[in-house]
Amino acid sequence: MKFLTLQNLRRIYSVFFFVLFLFLVAITDFRNMKGYEVSLFLELDPLVAFASFLTSWTVYKGLALSLIVILITLIFGRVFCSWICPMGILNQWVSHLFNKRRPVDDYRVNAYRPLFRMKYYILTILLVLAVFGSLQIGLLDPIALITRSFAVSTFPALHYAGGQFYIKQPVFYGGTFLALIFIIILFANRFLSRFWCRVLCPLGALLGIVSSGSIMRIRRDVEKCTDCQKCLRYCHGGCDPHLELRTAECHGCMNCIEDCPEDAIHYGTARKHSSIHAPVDVNRRRVIETAVAGLIFFPMMRSVVNAKTAPKYDVIRPPGSIDENDFLRRCIKCGECMRVCPTNVIQPALLEGGFEALWTPILMNTIGYCEYNCVLCGQVCPTGAIEPLSVEKKVGKAPYGKPVMIGTAFYDRGRCLPWAMNTECIVCEEVCPTSPKAIWFQTAEIKMRDGTTKLLKLPHVDPNLCVGCGICENKCPVHDRAAVRVTSIGEARSRINQMILAR
Amino acid sequence: MPSKHDNKEPLLDRRQFLIKAGTTCGIAAGVGIWGYAFYSDNPVRRSSEKILTFKNYRVPDSATFPSLVIVRGMDIEKMVTASLDKLGGISRFIGPGDRVLIKPNVGWDRQPEQAANTNPELVGAVVGLCRDARASEVWVTDVSINNPYRCFVRSGIENAVRKSGGTVKYTTESDFVLTDLRGQALKVWPVSRFYHEVDKVINMPVVKHHSLSKCTISMKNWYGVLGGQRNRLHQDINTSIADLASAIRPTLTIVDATRVLVRNGPTGGNISDVSPENTVIAGLDEIALDAYSLNFLDLKVEDVPFLTIGEKRGIGVTDWNSLNYVELNV
Numbered sequence: 047m048k049f050l051t052l053q054n055l056r057r058i059y060s061v062f063f064f065v066l067f068l069f070l071v072a073i074t075d076f077r078n079m080k081g082y083e084v085s086l087f088l089e090l091d092p093l094v095a096f097a098s099f100l101t102s103w104t105v106y107k108g109l110a111l112s113l114i115v116i117l118i119t120l121i122f123g124r125v126f127c128s129w130i131c132p133m134g135i136l137n138q139w140v141s142h143l144f145n146k147r148r149p150v151d152d153y154r155v156n157a158y159r160p161l162f163r164m165k166y167y168i169l170t171i172l173l174v175l176a177v178f179g180s181l182q183i184g185l186l187d188p189i190a191l192i193t194r195s196f197a198v199s200t201f202p203a204l205h206y207a208g209g210q211f212y213i214k215q216p217v218f219y220g221g222t223f224l225a226l227i228f229i230i231i232l233f234a235n236r237f238l239s240r241f242w243c244r245v246l247c248p249l250g251a252l253l254g255i256v257s258s259g260s261i262m263r264i265r266r267d268v269e270k271c272t273d274c275q276k277c278l279r280y281c282h283g284g285c286d287p288h289l290e291l292r293t294a295e296c297h298g299c300m301n302c303i304e305d306c307p308e309d310a311i312h313y314g315t316a317r318k319h320s321s322i323h324a325p326v327d328v329n330r331r332r333v334i335e336t337a338v339a340g341l342i343f344f345p346m347m348r349s350v351v352n353a354k355t356a357p358k359y360d361v362i363r364p365p366g367s368i369d370e371n372d373f374l375r376r377c378i379k380c381g382e383c384m385r386v387c388p389t390n391v392i393q394p395a396l397l398e399g400g401f402e403a404l405w406t407p408i409l410m411n412t413i414g415y416c417e418y419n420c421v422l423c424g425q426v427c428p429t430g431a432i433e434p435l436s437v438e439k440k441v442g443k444a445p446y447g448k449p450v451m452i453g454t455a456f457y458d459r460g461r462c463l464p465w466a467m468n469t470e471c472i473v474c475e476e477v478c479p480t481s482p483k484a485i486w487f488q489t490a491e492i493k494m495r496d497g498t499t500k501l502l503k504l505p506h507v508d509p510n511l512c513v514g515c516g517i518c519e520n521k522c523p524v525h526d527r528a529a530v531r532v533t534s535i536g537e538a539r540s541r542i543n544q545m546i547l548a549r
Numbered sequence: 550m551p552s553k554h555d556n557k558e559p560l561l562d563r564r565q566f567l568i569k570a571g572t573t574c575g576i577a578a579g580v581g582i583w584g585y586a587f588y589s590d591n592p593v594r595r596s597s598e599k600i601l602t603f604k605n606y607r608v609p610d611s612a613t614f615p616s617l618v619i620v621r622g623m624d625i626e627k628m629v630t631a632s633l634d635k636l637g638g639i640s641r642f643i644g645p646g647d648r649v650l651i652k653p654n655v656g657w658d659r660q661p662e663q664a665a666n667t668n669p670e671l672v673g674a675v676v677g678l679c680r681d682a683r684a685s686e687v688w689v690t691d692v693s694i695n696n697p698y699r700c701f702v703r704s705g706i707e708n709a710v711r712k713s714g715g716t717v718k719y720t721t722e723s724d725f726v727l728t729d730l731r732g733q734a735l736k737v738w739p740v741s742r743f744y745h746e747v748d749k750v751i752n753m754p755v756v757k758h759h760s761l762s763k764c765t766i767s768m769k770n771w772y773g774v775l776g777g778q779r780n781r782l783h784q785d786i787n788t789s790i791a792d793l794a795s796a797i798r799p800t801l802t803i804v805d806a807t808r809v810l811v812r813n814g815p816t817g818g819n820i821s822d823v824s825p826e827n828t829v830i831a832g833l834d835e836i837a838l839d840a841y842s843l844n845f846l847d848l849k850v851e852d853v854p855f856l857t858i859g860e861k862r863g864i865g866v867t868d869w870n871s872l873n874y875v876e877l878n879v
Contacts, residue, residue, distance in 0.1 A: 076696070076699055076702075077698050213697055215722065388696040388699055417696055418658065418818075419658050420699065469784050470786065471784060473780040475760055476761065477694060477816065478816065479657075479816050479818060480818065481813045481816070481818035481819035483816075503760070503761065521694070522780070525778070
């Protein structure tokens with residue numbers, strides 16, 4: 047038995063990269079992040095780089111790393127899927143766990159099916175939307191999906207079950223929905239191994255196309271081959287190694303090499319009796335149909351009410367976020383900001399900002415508040431939807447002068463204890479982090495019901511000082527629906543969502 | 550023509566009948582007993598949680614030593630050592646094997662220069678002294694208002710404590726136990742469980758301005774033991790502070806007036822809000838310590854009602870001049 051086979055090498059790589067992925071998500075917090083490139087996997091993702099390039103004509107910082115993956119794919123084929131991709135590796139392991147089939151059924155399950163074309167059509171529609179400026183790849187990009195699932199449901203669930211990842215149990219808006227999607231994707235492997243990778247994954251489709259000219263690939267010697275089809279037994283991609291191999295489907299798992307009793311399969315350049323390879327199996331007419339569907343869908347998706355059409359009071363974006371139009375061109379809904387936020391205030395939006403903004407980060411001050419001196423969300427954002435800020439820039443120290451405002455606080459005088467109930471309070475003033483405080487108070491003599499008088503401190507907001515951090519809303523004792531609430535108006539990123547003339 | 554649906558049930562013999570009947574009766578009896586045993590008028594079963602009270606952490610008063618020491622200087626370590634020497638040495642308060650809890654003010658995600666939290670050097674020095682007095686463990690804890698990890702790291706306190714051989718105890722959601730404060734406004738509240746697991750408690754507040762209570766020094770520092778909806782305490786802040794200070798009587802109180810936040814408290818945020826006073830005040834009487842520290846904030850005892858409420862309850866005296874006190878410069 048040889049140990050150093052390509053198959054074993056792939057196994058070592060997959061364990062390494064999956065553990066690396068878990069490690070990077072696990073250390074994405076204030077105490078452990080230090081200088082690590084925690085968004086590494088998202089930056090390696092060519093689909094993120096390419097689609098966000100289509101929407102905004104830039105390859106942002108770390109996304110240049112995805113060139114490495116493109117280069118690897120051009121030379122070695124679609125090996126990313128079984129060697130590096132945490133989503134692919136996890137799906138493979140889950141498929142293996144679910145596998146209770148007889149060997150004869152394995153051959154059937156691992157053969158190519160026309161259903162596998164679906165991923166190319168998914169890719170087409172996502173890229174057509176991207177060309178018109180709507181970045182929706184985050185919904186189905188495997189790295190964004192697995193990062194989001196781990197940040198929003200898996201790690202909080204592990205903490206709930208007794209792990210010590212957080213100081214307080216994190217909770218996420220609509221987190222069950224995200225958890226269920228992830229579980230369903232994994233469970234689909236019960237019926238068709240690597241269902242996600244073979245049928246749905248748009249990144250797999252993109253890499254499949256890129257790999258179709260690769261030099262290094264699995265080759266079958268037609269002279270040695272006895273058509274026993276044993277190579278199909280453990281095939282990851284469903285790429286028909288026993289026929290004319292479908293390069294675009296082949297993950298380079300190298301299992302067929304070890305399974306071939308005739309030693310007819312090798313990985314590398316073509317030899318004397320190597321079989322020809324099949325091209326990408328897509329129907330041009332179907333691709334055009336899908337593109338047209340995207341073309342029709344786009345204006346329909348845009349002619350709706352969302353946070354771009356008219357500013358929405360509850361779409362409060364993390365500090366450093368760029369203007370809503372550009373934000374939706376950059377945000378891939380990966381959930382890194384939600385993972386790193388120390389107060390749990392960053393939440394995946396449902397339809398607050400419209401369908402396009404599904405699972406993009408919004409701030410919910412009933413759950414947390416924006417920590418005044420914290421700039422972590424901008425540091426982990428892989429696409430620059432949230433630009434990295436320094437603490438000085440965020441709080442407006444010299445030479446910046448003006449803090450980065452994300453909204454403005456307003457009093458609901460019908461619910462505020464001093465205003466409505468003649469009760470002493472001003473917790474909001476105590477916790478207000480700016481200096482001088484944006485929340486100030488007037489001391490007024492109030493006539494009580496029984497005729498006596500009382501000196502009360504009545505709170506007010508100075509809109510020129512309020513940064514919209516929402517700690518006042520979060521700490522308000524009227525805590526089901528706070529008496530002071532932050533809305534998005536006054537946010538620094540928007541030119542139109544303003545109310546004060548002199549700002 | 551025999552069909553596959555022709556399988557016939559066998560007849561029961563006496564033994565099988567008795568076994569079946571016995572099993573049925575057994576299950577029926579079991580269900581009956583289950584229903585009887587758990588029958589209740591309450592829709593859910595309520596477990597009665599144990600309610601604790603604070604123990605007395607104090608050491609006996611002594612006539613030989615002063616009860617208030619005011620030290621001015623620049624070298625924080627020397628100032629702390631000098632103040633404790635005057636009070637009778639750390640060994641008067643901390644015995645070998647004691648588990649000591651230090652409660653500084655680590656409420657805010659601020660840096661040391663901004664003076665919103667207790668000076669980390671001071672906390673480190675006191676942790677070191679407790680270790681020298683052969684305390685078995687020195688815990689430092691607070692229930693911060695901002696994110697606790699950020700507060701302890703950025704205030705410099707985590708680092709200072711670790712260097713001096715202490716342990717930072719973060720209070721998580723599961724670290725609160727119900728405790729009866731037996732106060733006028735405060736009855737049963739969730740309190741950090743660490744207070745029930747130690748022998749001695751050292752209060753280490755910082756002197757700061759506060760809009761509602763006018764000042765936050767040693768008595769107000771006890772807000773940081775509470776969990777739950779403690780922002781409701783503002784509705785009767787003076788009684789609440791007096792209740793807390795009556796419920797928790799620390800072994801020793803060391804007030805940090807090295808940097809004093811005179812405006813925009815208790816959060817601060819601007820160096821211009823901070824006045825350097827380079828003073829450390831140590832003593833056993835929290836009310837006297839607070840009364841003395843009012844000088845830094847230009848306040849009088851009459852401005853701060855909780856001091857008078859506390860004095861009436863007999864937990865201290867507002868007239869610190871009447872005490873045996875020592876002032877020194879190092």
